[in-house]
Amino acid sequence: MPLPCFNFCLGSSDAGKPKTTDKPSSQQPATNPTETSSTIDNQVIKSETLEDPHTSSAPAKNNPKMAEGVSAAVAASLASGGVESVGFLNDLVRQLWDYINIAGGKLTKEIVEPMFKEMLPGPLKSLHFEKIDLGKKPLKFDNVDVHTREKGMVKLDIDVSWDGNCDIELAASMLGSFGVESVKIKGRLSVLLCPLINRMPIVSAMQIGFINPPDIELDFTGLAQVADLCIIDDTIRSIIQNVLAGILVLPNRLLIKLDPTNNFFDTYKHPLGLIRITIVKGQGFKVPKQFIKDIPDVYCKVKFGAEKMWKTSTKNNDTTPEWDEKKDFILSDHDQILEIEALDDDLAGDDNLGAGKITVGKLLLAGGTTDIPLIHEGEDTGASITVSSSIYQFTSETISCESPDHSGKELLCGLVTVLVAGASNIPGKREEAASKVQLTYDGKDYLTPTIFNNPGIDAINPSYDWSFRVPLTPDMISSSPGFTFTLMNGKETIGSTSATFEEVLQSPEKTLTAKRDMGEGASIDFRICIAGVHMV
Structure with missing residues (x-):
C-alpha cells in the first residue's frame, strides 16, 4: 500500500546543521540539543556567522533562551551529530575519476539537453553538447554530517567543490558554437538515502540536491570571448543557473534509482512545510554627506532557495522604513538561507545599500525574529533589516484555505503536489521514442523531461519520476481547477486524461x-496530493 502523501511531522525533520529536508539516519545518532556546545549570546544573530554554517546551527548547551519561540521538536531537528572529514571518499573519487568523467558526461547530456529544449527561450532551445570532457581534476567532498529523521531513511549533508579544467563544447542555431574551459562549483549537498530495504542493494534510491544555490563560475571560449563584453554572457550564465536550480536546488532533487523495483511514489519526500517571512522594518540607513537632500528610497529583494526573487514595496525618503510585508516560501531544510538585499530606488540606477543572510535554523533559534546586519563591499553599513518568521506544517486538512491569515497576494494556504512516475507501452519504434507528459493545471503547463531511447533506458516503458509543486491559494480552492495529463511522443499526442480537484479532495488523505x-495501449501512473497547512 502506498504511503500517505502527508504523513510527516516538522518536529521530526532534519536534524541540525545546514541541511535539506527529508531524511536520515546514520549509525551515529544526532546530538541531543542540550549537549551541543555552540552558544547564542542574544536574540540577534549576525549574518557574518553564516561563514561557517556547519558549526553554528546547533542549539546552545543549557541555553535557556533556546526554548523561547522555538518548539522542542524544531530544536531537536536542528541537532547535529557533528561533521566528519571524508578523505576516503576523495581518494575513491580520485581513483574512479576517469570512469566518472565518461559516465558523468553521458549523464549530463541525457539529463540537461532535454531541459534545454523545455526551459530555454528562442534559438537557445537548440542548445546542445557537442563534447563533454570533465578534465582531470575530480570533485572534492568535505564536512559530511549524517542525520536521523525517520525510520527507513538516511540523510547526508556534505560540502562539494569542483575546480574543473574541463573541455565542454556547446552549439545552438543562430548562435554558433562556444565552449566552457573552466567550471568552479561550490555548495552543500543534501543526499537522501531512502527507502532502506532489507535486501541488496540496501538503499533503494538516492535523492540529491543543493541545500542552497551553489556558487558557480564559468570561463567561456569562442562565443564567450564576445559574450564577456556584452549581455549575452550574463544571459548564458543565468540560464545555466536556472536550469541547475530547476533540477538540483531544493526543493528540487535528482533521483538516482539503485533498485530497479523502486517505487517513486514511496520514495519521494515532501518539503517540510512553509515558512512565512515578514520584512518588518529597516534601520540605520544613512544620507550621503555629499547629497544632504538625497534621502534613500529603500526597497528589499528577498531570495530563498530555488524560488523566484521577491521584491518589497519602496519606502520613499525614509532612513527607518517600515514594511511589515509578508511572503510564503516552501521550506525544505532548516539550513536553507534567506538572503536580503536593500536598494535605493533611483532613476539613474538603483544603489546597493547592503545585503545580509541567515539560515532558517538560526532564525528559529533567535525566536523567529532577528535583525540582519547589511554588509556592502565587505564593510558593515550600520544598517539592518528586521525579519520575522512563522513555520507552517503540511496537513491533509485544507481548513487553512478558509482562514484570512492565508489570504493575500504573496500568502499560501497549502500545496498541490503532482508526481508522474512513468508510462507504459509507448506506441511506435523504440529507437524513435521521445516521450514526455504535460500537466495542465490552473491555466499553466508543466512538463516532465523527455525520455529518449538510450543505453539502459526503456523508452517504451519510460520512468519520468518527476514532481510538480504548485503553491495553493484560497482562489484555487474556490475555483477548483482540474488536472489534465497529456502523453506525447515526439510531436505526436498519444492521448489525455483528467482528474478533478474534487476527486482528489474526496480521496483518502x-x-x-x-x-x-x-490511448493506443499506452498508460501513465500519477499521484496528486492536496495539503493545507497549520502553524507549528
Whole structure:
C-alpha cells in the first residue's frame, strides 16, 4: 500500500546543521540539543556567522533562551551529530575519476539537453553538447554530517567543490558554437538515502540536491570571448543557473534509482512545510554627506532557495522604513538561507545599500525574529533589516484555505503536489521514442523531461519520476481547477486524461494515486496530493 502523501511531522525533520529536508539516519545518532556546545549570546544573530554554517546551527548547551519561540521538536531537528572529514571518499573519487568523467558526461547530456529544449527561450532551445570532457581534476567532498529523521531513511549533508579544467563544447542555431574551459562549483549537498530495504542493494534510491544555490563560475571560449563584453554572457550564465536550480536546488532533487523495483511514489519526500517571512522594518540607513537632500528610497529583494526573487514595496525618503510585508516560501531544510538585499530606488540606477543572510535554523533559534546586519563591499553599513518568521506544517486538512491569515497576494494556504512516475507501452519504434507528459493545471503547463531511447533506458516503458509543486491559494480552492495529463511522443499526442480537484479532495488523505489509459495501449501512473497547512 502506498504511503500517505502527508504523513510527516516538522518536529521530526532534519536534524541540525545546514541541511535539506527529508531524511536520515546514520549509525551515529544526532546530538541531543542540550549537549551541543555552540552558544547564542542574544536574540540577534549576525549574518557574518553564516561563514561557517556547519558549526553554528546547533542549539546552545543549557541555553535557556533556546526554548523561547522555538518548539522542542524544531530544536531537536536542528541537532547535529557533528561533521566528519571524508578523505576516503576523495581518494575513491580520485581513483574512479576517469570512469566518472565518461559516465558523468553521458549523464549530463541525457539529463540537461532535454531541459534545454523545455526551459530555454528562442534559438537557445537548440542548445546542445557537442563534447563533454570533465578534465582531470575530480570533485572534492568535505564536512559530511549524517542525520536521523525517520525510520527507513538516511540523510547526508556534505560540502562539494569542483575546480574543473574541463573541455565542454556547446552549439545552438543562430548562435554558433562556444565552449566552457573552466567550471568552479561550490555548495552543500543534501543526499537522501531512502527507502532502506532489507535486501541488496540496501538503499533503494538516492535523492540529491543543493541545500542552497551553489556558487558557480564559468570561463567561456569562442562565443564567450564576445559574450564577456556584452549581455549575452550574463544571459548564458543565468540560464545555466536556472536550469541547475530547476533540477538540483531544493526543493528540487535528482533521483538516482539503485533498485530497479523502486517505487517513486514511496520514495519521494515532501518539503517540510512553509515558512512565512515578514520584512518588518529597516534601520540605520544613512544620507550621503555629499547629497544632504538625497534621502534613500529603500526597497528589499528577498531570495530563498530555488524560488523566484521577491521584491518589497519602496519606502520613499525614509532612513527607518517600515514594511511589515509578508511572503510564503516552501521550506525544505532548516539550513536553507534567506538572503536580503536593500536598494535605493533611483532613476539613474538603483544603489546597493547592503545585503545580509541567515539560515532558517538560526532564525528559529533567535525566536523567529532577528535583525540582519547589511554588509556592502565587505564593510558593515550600520544598517539592518528586521525579519520575522512563522513555520507552517503540511496537513491533509485544507481548513487553512478558509482562514484570512492565508489570504493575500504573496500568502499560501497549502500545496498541490503532482508526481508522474512513468508510462507504459509507448506506441511506435523504440529507437524513435521521445516521450514526455504535460500537466495542465490552473491555466499553466508543466512538463516532465523527455525520455529518449538510450543505453539502459526503456523508452517504451519510460520512468519520468518527476514532481510538480504548485503553491495553493484560497482562489484555487474556490475555483477548483482540474488536472489534465497529456502523453506525447515526439510531436505526436498519444492521448489525455483528467482528474478533478474534487476527486482528489474526496480521496483518502486527499491523495489520488491512479493508472490511466492514454490511448493506443499506452498508460501513465500519477499521484496528486492536496495539503493545507497549520502553524507549528
